[in-house]
Amino acid sequence: MDEFLDSSLAFIEQSGWLAPLFFILLHVFRQVFFIPVLIVCLIGGYLFGTLYGSIYSIIGLTxxxxxxxxxxxxxxxxxxKLTNIKQHFFKDRQDWNLPQMMIIRMMPLVHFHVVSLYLIETSKNIREYTNKSFLVSIPPAILYTAFGDMIHELPLAGTIVFAVFLFILFMLVRRKHSSISWEEFFHTKKP
Known part of the structure; x- marks a missing residue:
């Protein structure tokens, strides 16, 4: 993986005006080589700066x-296969809202495609899915590109504090109501 990443970085640096295209393609092919999103976004910040690196990462993640x-x-x-992993993270919940999905997508330990699978299951068509994917890709692209080096180099205590912060933020933006159907509320056991 390190050799591929090093050679990709060198290739993109020497690509001139085609570098953004090759960087976006690196996003698309990174999963084949098991390269985390965090690393690719870090490369984007290193090569293109925060603004352009974030834009190219959002396009690549979408x-x-x-x-x-x-x-x-x-x-x-x-x-x-991914449904089993998704059930481990989401426990059959289907009521996450878009801000919660944005926060989940920022968590480095949650598999990228588990969130994508959830978005597929909660979307009516590919257009709605693409719009949701685009929006959910914005926070991690900006965060990892701008602050990725800081997050990557945090000591264990800093990582724990950051994870707790994300969890608190996640709980603050959750839906605060739930619906129970009449039948569920007055469900009685049959003898």
């Missing part, structure tokens, strides 16, 4: 999500 949408449609077994 492109990855669209490719994933196509792969799930072509290979339904992929969806089944």
């Amino acid at each position: 492109a990855v999500s669209i490719v994933f949408y196509g792969l799930v449609r072509i290979f339904p077994g992929l969806s089944k």
Whole structure:
């Protein structure tokens, strides 16, 4: 992985005006080489600065999500495998809102495609899915590009404080009401 990352970085640096295109393609192909989103966004900040690196990362992350949408449609077994991981994280909850998904996407330990699978399941069509994927990709792209080096170099205590902060933020933006149907509320056991 290190050799691929080093050679990709050198190739992108020497690409001139095509560098943004190759960087976006690096986002798309990073999953084949098991390169975390954090690392690719860090590279974007290093090569292009915070503004352009964030823009290219948002485009790349949205492109990855669209490719994933196509792969799930072509290979339904992929969806089944990720559903097990998704159930581990989400516990069959289907009521997360978009700000919560943005926060979850920023958490480095949550698999990128688990969030994408959730967005597929809660979207009516590819257009709605693409819009949600675009919006959910903005916070991690900006955060990892601008502050990625700081997050990557944090000591364990700093990482724990950051994770607690994200959890508190996650709980603050959650929906504060739930609906219970009449039948569920007055459900009685049959003898």
